[in-house]
Amino acid sequence: MRFTKDHEWVALDGDVATVGITAYAADQLGDVVFVEVPEAGKSVAKGDGLAVVESVKAASDVYAPVSGVVIEGNAALSDAPETVNDLPESGGWFAKLKVSDPAEYEALMDRAAYEAFLQTL
């Protein structure tokens, strides 16, 4: 798993990246009440808006940590957005992407680096 400074995580299986937000981010957002996930077929470049997550307090953008084409958005989140709080780094995933440049993945932080980054906040 790799991580961004915007608190997204990416897991790569072959050329399929699964993207979500970290436990830290889910805790900072508070209770998630709505998630807008992308539709299959949407092309995103690294840094583009990928999903929107809404807590009771506010709406937050989730940016694509790598470039690619959306294979699937997590439809289960429409009925159970709280999964993002309960299982942020597994069942609360937002989208799966077919990645166009695996080097983008390798350039992200590993868990140790991300945890060191959290210590600086």
Added chain:
Amino acid sequence: MSDENLKVTPLRDAHLAAGARMVAFAGYSMPVQYRDGVLKEHLWTRQHAGLFDVSHMGQARLRGVSPLSAFEEVTPGDFIGLKPGKQRYSVLLNRQGGIVDDLMAGRPDGEGLFVVVNGACKDNDFRVINDELAGQVRIERLEDRALLALQGPEAAPVLAPHAPGAAALAFMDTATMTAFGVEVVVSRSGYTGEDGYEISIPAREAPRVWATLLEDGRVRPIGLGARDSLRLEAGLPLYGHDVDETVSPIEADLAFAVSKKRRAARDFPGAARIVKELEAGPARLRVGLKVLEGAPAREGAQIADRAGAVVGAGTSGGFSPSLGHPIAMGFVPPALAAVGTVLSVIVRGKAQAAEVVAMPFVPHRYVRKLKG
């Protein structure tokens, strides 16, 4: 605004010890939530008792020969008719009939008019009152007092042993009394739609009173996040969002704040506009919207009619923890303001169906008449 420029309330240390997440609000560092989070804090207040630090709000005494009569020059309320022990909701008006702030003003004792205004507006409010009523009233700002709100169905049994006089107050009654061993000003009112009290106490006593109330298992600390979702469900406007200097009390659906006597006399700022709106209808009206599908529609979301034409904008909105779906407030033309009208809210470019519903979204549970 950097942290060092923010003011703090006497309860800052207590908030941090309770795991509060602090944010800048109205120039103060304030708790937006504690460890429970907004959703749980909201529901706890509806079921038990929530304790809020609202010490950022502006408290003052207006003193003078006839402060009640003077206050009528800046508000449309019947303050001459305000009886001792009563409090009234009102609005401070500019000369165009726009709302400078909304406020509570009461007579808890013989010491003039006790006024509580919004924290973000307080300096301007007291400047406006001072300018308009110069020579008539003297404003004594109570910077050395904290303000706590205890809200929820268990607020009354929680407060009773500490403030024996509080049980004798009905909704919108106010009194100066001894509670927690000190002199406090208590009103049975709040900003959640629940029964409850607002308690003005000397700042130095605030940490002790706060801790004493939290020793009761029925009480939890509640942050500004839940305060906002609670007031939204209660249909209560938030100044600077739902209401501002361009909005009249009629447009804001606050016509109850314009007293019959004052309406007949037309003797308040902006009376020409406000009476005209009462007679002919305003150009826009604040309504409640139940969002029937999709994401919460927040402040600034466009409101469209069924043909897709933009007819207004949302002024606040979010997910309703009590109802389990998004709700919003916004302004629409009166022709589209009837309950049951189906409109749409535009969120990130998508039209989502929304229906005009009566406010409050969640029924008020004020104790208007005391038992026995």
